[in-house]
Amino acid sequence: MSRPQHFGWFLARGFGPQGWGYPSLDWDYDWTRPEIYQEAARTLEQAGFDLVIIEDAPSLGSADTIDLRVRHAFGGPKHDPLLLAPYLFQATRHLGVVPTVNPAAYLPYTAARQFSTLQHLSGHRLGLNVVTDTGSARHFSDSAQLGHDAAYDRAEEWLTGIRSLWRSWEEGTLVRDPDTGVFADGSKLQPVRHRGAHFAFDGPLNAIPFTDGEPAIVSPGGSGRGLGFAGAHSDVQLALAPLDEASVRAYRAKIQDAAIAAGRSPADIKILFAIQPVITSSAEEADRIVAASAHPDDAALVQIARKQSSDLETDLTSLDLDRPLDITIFGDHVSRGSIQRLIGDRGEDVPLRAHLTALARTGRITDRSGFVGTAEELADLIEELGDWGNDGVLLWGDFHPVTLHRTLDELVPVLRRRGILRREYDEGGLQANLRAF
Numbered sequence: 001m002s003r004p005q006h007f008g009w010f011l012a013r014g015f016g017p018q019g020w021g022y023p024s025l026d027w028d029y030d031w032t033r034p035e036i037y038q039e040a041a042r043t044l045e046q047a048g049f050d051l052v053i054i055e056d057a058p059s060l061g062s063a064d065t066i067d068l069r070v071r072h073a074f075g076g077p078k079h080d081p082l083l084l085a086p087y088l089f090q091a092t093r094h095l096g097v098v099p100t101v102n103p104a105a106y107l108p109y110t111a112a113r114q115f116s117t118l119q120h121l122s123g124h125r126l127g128l129n130v131v132t133d134t135g136s137a138r139h140f141s142d143s144a145q146l147g148h149d150a151a152y153d154r155a156e157e158w159l160t161g162i163r164s165l166w167r168s169w170e171e172g173t174l175v176r177d178p179d180t181g182v183f184a185d186g187s188k189l190q191p192v193r194h195r196g197a198h199f200a201f202d203g204p205l206n207a208i209p210f211t212d213g214e215p216a217i218v219s220p221g222g223s224g225r226g227l228g229f230a231g232a233h234s235d236v237q238l239a240l241a242p243l244d245e246a247s248v249r250a251y252r253a254k255i256q257d258a259a260i261a262a263g264r265s266p267a268d269i270k271i272l273f274a275i276q277p278v279i280t281s282s283a284e285e286a287d288r289i290v291a292a293s294a295h296p297d298d299a300a301l302v303q304i305a306r307k308q309s310s311d312l313e314t315d316l317t318s319l320d321l322d323r324p325l326d327i328t329i330f331g332d333h334v335s336r337g338s339i340q341r342l343i344g345d346r347g348e349d350v351p352l353r354a355h356l357t358a359l360a361r362t363g364r365i366t367d368r369s370g371f372v373g374t375a376e377e378l379a380d381l382i383e384e385l386g387d388w389g390n391d392g393v394l395l396w397g398d399f400h401p402v403t404l405h406r407t408l409d410e411l412v413p414v415l416r417r418r419g420i421l422r423r424e425y426d427e428g429g430l431q432a433n434l435r436a437f
């Protein structure tokens with residue numbers, strides 16, 4: 001039997017049009033209603049997953065490129081995942097629900113109170129995916145947009161402030177003695193007075209303390225600063241890295257070193273690597289899919305160009321596929337890392353078709369060139385990650401029930417038989433489940 005690991009689902013397209021652009025749309029779920037998400041959440045809980053993380057962006061992007069973001073619904077619309085969370089809690093008993101939150105969008109006192117309320121309502125199953133994206137700054141104030149590191153400074157101040165509010169009801173404040181009629185001892189409430197670089201507020205918080213831990217903090221940032229934030233503050237890191245032994249160990253070591261530097265134990269943070277698998281029913285089918293992906297037709301390339309146009313906020317769909325891509329078309333606001341991911345090591349002299357074809361190409365799990373393979377093959381990879389000390393994985397996709405079943409139907413029994421995937425949950429909510437092993 002193998003070591004158990006933690007499993008999560010990263011709902012990568014957020015609370016938006018699930019299935020848009022795919023035949024599964026004709027199942028006729030209404031993405032604005034809770035049912036499609038509730039059905040998916042119940043499936044994840046039956047599967048023994050610890051949590052679902054709901055991606056989000058509060059903004060449709062800049063005025064110049066808004067059409068590229070919404071035309072095929074890659075960049076929006078997105079409804080607010082924090083408000084979806086209660087519906088998912090109601091549909092499940094154990095699953096952790098982790099909406100994405102941006103410190104720019106919530107004042108600390110409001111955030112502390114709303115998150116506290118949800119933590120109690122859910123039986124301590126709330127998590128918060130704390131992101132530092134600054135592209136949506138203009139919706140919240142007219143102050144200058146923060147830089148990368150300053151956004152992390154603000155996130156640290158925000159989270160530390162929220163935690164000080166959550167802890168403002170110190171041990172013994174809550175009395176709840178029906179005989180004397182005393183509910184709480186106000187003399188024990190901590191006043192909390194915060195005056196920082198980004199926020200100013202006073203406490204104490206008007207919400208009672210937690211019985212089973214604070215909401216779990218999740219973080220996705222991959223820079224040195226991002227890994228440092230995870231080590232110091234997070235319970236879960238959403239990890240993106242090549243899945244070879246050296247990269248996995250190096251990624252984990254950076255976070256664990258940061259945890260130790262912050263006075264925490266490396267075991268306090270679960271590092272979950274993100275994988276978007278294509279599960280096939282046979283190795284032959286996987287070989288066929290991978291071979292076909294090397295020769296995408298123009299329709300497939302256009303679909304990739306649409307997604308890239310949304311992510312890069314630059315219209316690639318109107319360009320000639322057979323001419324070299326002139327990278328001066330990308331404005332200064334476009335992330336250099338994203339441009340680099342598009343052009344890879346092919347340079348600028350090759351036609352756009354070559355870049356899009358490279359993005360279309362999938363690889364086999366067996367030779368570690370990609371994530372197409374059978375459930376047994378994926379389980380082998382996950383087991384190997386576990387041998388390197390890894391805590392678990394996040395499967396990545398939309399929340400359409402068709403996507404979930406395609407990914408999980410054969411995988412769950414294989415993982416269960418190998419002892420990698422839990423069969424039972426602990427009582428005590430998300431933190432208890434994360435700490436169970």
Ligand SMILES: Cc1cc2nc3c(=O)[nH]c(=O)nc-3n(C[C@H](O)[C@H](O)[C@H](O)COP(=O)(O)O)c2cc1C
Binds near residue numbers: 054055056132148226
């Ligand atoms: C895998 C992953 C998922 C992310 N999810 C979100 C998200 O849902 N919403 C968001 O606004 N930013 C998201 N971000 C952006 C990060 O919060 C951060 O702003 C960005 O990655 C830059 O930080 P870094 O250089 O440390 O990676 C995500 C980043 C990564 C790598």
